[in-house]
Amino acid sequence: MCGAEVRDITHITPIIAGTSGGAAIIGVVVRVWMSGADFWLDDAMCVLALAFAIPMAVLEFLMSSLGFGKDIWTLTPAQIYRIVQYTWLTEIFWFVSIGATKLAFLFLYLRVFPRQRLRRTVHVLIGLGTLSVVIFTVIVTVNCLPVTYIWTSWDGTHSGKCINLNSFVWAHAIIDIAFDCIIFAVPIPELIKLNMSMKKRLMIISMFSVGGLGTIVSVLRLRSLLAFANSTNPTWDNCPTAYCARASFNKLGSRSRSGTGASMGGIRKTVDTNFTVATVEDDEHELFDTKRNTVTGASTTENDVLEVVKYANERNLPFLAVNNAHGAIITTGKVKLGIMIWMRKLSSIRIAEDGRSATFGGGILDKAVTDGLWAAGKQTVTGGCECVSMIGPGLGGGHGLLQARHGLISDQFISLRMVLADGTVQIVDHRHELWWAVRGAGHNFGIVTSITARIYDIERPRWALRNFTFTGDKLETLYERINEHLLVNGTQPVDLFHYSVLTKIAAVDAKKPAILFYILQEDTETVDEKYTTPFLALGPDTTFASSGDYRALPEWIGWGNSAPTCQHSGLANTRFPIELQTYNLTAQRRAYDLLSSSLNEIPAFNRSLVVLEGYSQQGVKSFPSEDSAYPFRGSNLLVAPIIRWVEGSEQLAGTAVRLGEALRDIFHESSGFKQKRAYVNYAFGTESKKEMYGDEAWRQKKLSVLKRKYDPRGQFSFYAPIA
Structure with missing residues (x-):
């Protein structure tokens, strides 16, 4: 222009x-x-x-x-x-x-x-x-x-x-x-x-x-x-x-x-830069406690855990260490407006030069333990479920498929590095006052950042499986034969594990629960006929045999990483454990009939089940009962009704609790034990201290004294608390 x-x-x-x-x-x-x-x-x-x-x-x-x-x-x-x-x-x-x-x-x-x-x-x-x-x-x-x-x-x-x-x-x-x-x-x-x-x-x-x-x-x-x-x-x-x-x-x-680190303010100044933080309302317990709002942090070092505990103590905040949620206990829902410390990144394995022990990070999962040791020709006792931590169940005793040879998970402990309530790190071993307590009630005394545990040469790598599916009319005969042929005089052979599940399978019976029954035998390619013949004679609806090494066991029985048990399915899972000596046929029938009628009356519960685990106990019973806080070394069977439903209904939650408790009561009434024996790692949260930690007065007193001394403010009182 x-x-x-x-x-x-x-x-x-x-x-x-x-x-x-x-x-x-x-x-x-x-x-x-x-x-x-x-x-x-x-x-x-x-x-x-x-x-x-x-x-x-x-x-x-x-x-x-x-x-x-x-x-x-x-x-x-x-x-x-x-x-x-x-x-x-x-x-x-x-x-x-x-x-x-x-x-x-x-x-x-x-x-x-x-x-x-x-x-x-x-x-x-x-x-x-x-x-x-x-x-x-x-x-x-x-x-x-x-x-x-x-x-x-x-x-x-x-x-x-x-x-x-x-x-x-x-x-x-x-x-x-x-x-x-x-x-x-x-x-x-x-x-x-x-x-x-x-x-x-x-x-x-x-x-x-x-x-x-x-x-x-x-x-x-x-x-x-x-x-x-x-x-x-x-x-x-x-x-x-x-x-x-x-x-x-x-x-x-x-x-x-x-930017997410800002939600923990001062913690960021003292913990590893990989400590990540988020606010959550924990869905696992949402039906029971809808106001459980927390800050969650993923720890990568022991110092992270230590500094978070110090931070929480200074501000009077509750905190809870979490691995992979091996339990579904409702007492953890009491962590409100607090801190959840995610331990999964502490997952290291270090095998000692003599090959007799290994040190494991506090967040390591069972599969990582099994695979890591197997590569070195070693193994140790872990839980059977691949997606569960080794140490969490171990603090409550910890059943495992190798316990017949070596005892519970906690029996393998040599020492533990723990962050205690006062914000100190201590090595807990046989010389420490807490040594007795951490092997059975360890959740109540600190956060384990690592353990050193016994490991063993793989001497019997091969296992065999035989499973059966039965209709409900075979129930009494099935469990009678388990008592007669597997639990002979109350003692199962050291190389066996048996496992059964009462659950609905439409292809077997559209109206009533079927019975899945598994026999696993160590150091063989085929389960011995003397164990399988009595059950084949019952006329199972289906049967199946397989063999493989020890690493295959979780997948065989539905405990592998790919199994529904390890998936986040949106289902609420409420467990009601009870320990038994033998199967009472009347109780088995009563429990079966109650489960059957309940599933028909409440279709929302159709994926519920009763799990009956039969571990061999020789290794467990070889350790004196009074030497640790785990109280139930004399029990042969672990039974757990598990009520499942899609989350979202407070009314169903209440009904589920009543059904689970009723099923547990049926088993307890025929158990011969005055006090219920509830495996703490399966506990629902309504159990008493005596039911989880034993009814002997000396046990209760010893736990109380140690709790008052090492955790007087009750910072570690959200998982199966003793106080």
């Missing part, structure tokens, strides 16, 4: 793109480097966003060199063609980048918030977010037909059709802002419940909501769009829109995983 001022701000876009883009690259690289083996979908989304943002920044540099930031009348037609073409490409990259950034935040929520209701919301948002990215990217890519008309339409010499691009951009901006607001709001109900001052809660919320700055930028961007439709000078007028788009994308740099 004649006499018009020559305006040039082409240098602004490269400066903004270079500085903000550089910060984003550094942020993502640091994020990926720190994630290490924990790299997950939120990290992947950040990498994806950056991958599309880098070419967008390059195009913005090229646009500026062509004159984006000058008045359009100062540019040549060739420059305008290129600028419009590059603008179209940057919009494609921008839609993918901004969408991936939002998805990164949503996947971060899945990483740190376990509560199922929130996770369902996040999954829906992820679906909607992904769909919107696809739709908007496709629309902007082909907003004109032919596509070349996108950058040639301005000259008036080409023909084609286009959508109303300004309306489209407005629609996306509004949806973008609304979606950001929803993402901002999702975690607030979880964060606001933290047990700390309002000032600290607001600080934490601000950390999670830092992406809200991008929302503000998006709002400001709308103002720039007002001039978009009728602009006669787009290479000048649309520079503010480009700045806002770049700033909006660079929300990515602030949505770092490390």
Whole structure:
């Protein structure tokens, strides 16, 4: 234009793109480097966003060199063609980048918030977010037909059709802002419940909501769009829109995983940088206690555990160490507004030079123990379930498939490193006053960060299986023959394990529970006929035989990692354990009939079952009962009604408890024991101290004295408490 001022701000876009883009690259690289083996979908989304943002920044540099930031009348037609073409490409990259950034935040929520209701919301948002990215990217890519008309339409010499691009951009901006607001709001109900001052809660919320700055930028961007439709000078007028788009994308740099650390304030200053934190409302006990809100942290070192305990003590916060939830006891639901210490990262194995012992991290699971030792030609006693920790059950005694040879899990302990209630780390071995207590009631005295335990050469690697399925009319004869042929004079042969389950199997009987029965024998390829013949003579509905090494046992009996037992199925599981000496046929029938009628009356309980475990006891009974807090070395059988239903009904929860207790009472009435004997690792939480830890007066007194001395404030009183 004649006499018009020559305006040039082409240098602004490269400066903004270079500085903000550089910060984003550094942020993502640091994020990926720190994630290490924990790299997950939120990290992947950040990498994806950056991958599309880098070419967008390059195009913005090229646009500026062509004159984006000058008045359009100062540019040549060739420059305008290129600028419009590059603008179209940057919009494609921008839609993918901004969408991936939002998805990164949503996947971060899945990483740190376990509560199922929130996770369902996040999954829906992820679906909607992904769909919107696809739709908007496709629309902007082909907003004109032919596509070349996108950058040639301005000259008036080409023909084609286009959508109303300004309306489209407005629609996306509004949806973008609304979606950001929803993402901002999702975690607030979880964060606001933290047990700390309002000032600290607001600080934490601000950390999670830092992406809200991008929302503000998006709002400001709308103002720039007002001039978009009728602009006669787009290479000048649309520079503010480009700045806002770049700033909006660079929300990515602030949505770092490390932001979650703010929810533990002072702990971050003293624990390992890999200690991650989240607020949760624990769904495992939700039906019984709907207000159990906690902060959860994943420890990677013993020092992490120690500092969290100190932190909790200073602020009078309850805390609970968790491995992989081997129990479903309701007393853990009393941890409200506290800290849950996730131990799974403490999963090391170190075998001693003499090959007679190994040191295990406090969070190691059974399968890792078995596989790690097996590779070295060793084994030790663990629980049978692959997804359960070794140490958690061991603190309550701990039954295992090798106990006939070596005793309980706790009988293998040589020493334990424990964080005690006073915030000190002590080595507990045979010289320590707590040595007796930690082998049977250990949950009440501290957090075990590692143990040293006995290990053994693999002398009998091979095992054989024979399983049978029976209909309910065979029940009395089946258990009579187990008493006669397996529990001979109350003693099962050292190389055997038997196991049975009462549960509904539609293919066997649509109306009544079937009976699954397993015999496992050590050091053979086929279970001895003297054990199988009496049961084959009963006429089982089905039977099956197999053989393999010791590592196959969990999968055979439904305790492997792939089995429903180890899956998060959304089912509530309430267990009511009782220990027996032998099978009482009248009690077996009464329990079967009650289970059968209950499953028919309440279809929601159809996946419930009664588990009957028959471990050989020679190794267990070789240790004096008075030498540890585990009280039931004389019991032959472990029975547990397990009532299962889909979570969500308080009424069903109450009915489940009544049914489970009624089934347990039936077994107890015929047990011959005055006091119920409840295996503490299966306990439901309504059991008395005597029922879990033995009714001898000296046992109860000794536990009480030690509890008062080592945990006077009751910090370790959330799993089967003795006080």
